[in-house]
Amino acid sequence: MYDALALATLLATGALAVLGLVLTALNRPPGPEFKIAVGVVVALLAVQAAIGAVRAFGVTLPEQSTFLIYLAVSVCVLPIATQFAYAEPxxxxxxxxxxxxxxxxxxxxxxxxLWVPGG
Incomplete structure (x- = not known):
């Protein structure tokens, strides 16, 4: 895994969480700008997942299947949460x-x- 990419995804997801809480505090439903912000974060997560999956198949990880499951989960959670948020605004x-x-x-x-190549 690339530390810079992981740091960027951590900062982006943290900022998205704060933005969501600010919208709640302001008593506003999420608008189209919020959906764009989620899309940007999900795109960043998808890039991380693609790179992580390719790199994981090139090395031996102690918990490789767990690593790959976390990669899939990291990409799927935000789109599902967004669907719930916009289902009834x-x-x-x-x-x-x-x-x-x-x-x-x-x-x-x-x-x-989990990223510990070579065991």
Whole structure:
């Protein structure tokens, strides 16, 4: 894994979580700008997942299947949370995405811990 890319995804998911909580505090449902922000973070996560998957198949990891599962989860959580947030737009939509962003942040942190090539 690339530390700079992981740091960028951690910062992006953290910023998305804060943005979601700010929208909730302002009593506003998420708008189209929020969906664009989620899309940017998901694109960053997809790049990380693609690079991580390619690199994982080139090395031996102690928990390779767990690493690959965390890669898949890191990409899937935010789109699902966004679907829930926009299904019935209320002020709590931002909180739903914020929780998804925090879960994704934890998954990326766990990916960093699992990346131990060579055993």
């Amino acid at each position: 209320t002020r709590w939509g931002g909180t739903v995405v914020a929780v998804g962003a925090v879960a994704t942040l934890v998954a990326v942190l766990r990916l960093q811990g």
